[in-house]
Amino acid sequence: MDRTATYTALGRLIAVVEAAGGLTPTALGNCLMAPKTQLLGLHLSRAIPRLRRLPELDALAEQILDTLTPADIEALPASIPLTDQGTMQIAYYQQRSKLPTSRSASSGHAGVDWAAVDWSKTNADLARELGVSASAAGSARKRHS
Helix, strand or coil: CCHHHHHHHHHHHHHHHHHCCCCCHHHHHHHHHCCCCCHHHHHHHHHHHHHHCCHHHHHHHHHHHHHCCHHHHHCCCCCCCHHHHHHHHHHHHHHHHCCCCCHHHHHCCCCCCHHHCCCCCCHHHHHHHHCCCHHHHHHHHHHCC
16 A cells, blocks of 8 residues: 555544543654554554444444554654644544544443442453443443432
8 A cells, every 4th residue: 555545544543542542642743743653553452442332433443454464564763754644633633533433332331231230349440341431431320319
């Protein structure tokens, strides 16, 4: 795949991961600057549990990942040049405009059945199991107790 297509795919993937609730604004910036280590090496693996609960986003992420070959990923530099970051940002915003905008869909909590949660567990344990933040588990605990 050519360089522009690789960076376009990465920009689209960043939008999908963010829509699943997997990126803070700082993490988004880091993914644009160093997608090999930040997006593919760190944030994507953290977003997988959230993506699995959102089938439309999960399928889109798989479709985008299928366009990237191991050679494309290996060829990524440690830090992306500004022009290529621009390509990623354009793809990110184009993809983002096509994704759901509701807060529940984008927060990553849409697929959690809070009524069925074992509240004897700690917020940290619930967060790991459910793919949400510990503060989200704590907020849900307050609503359900």
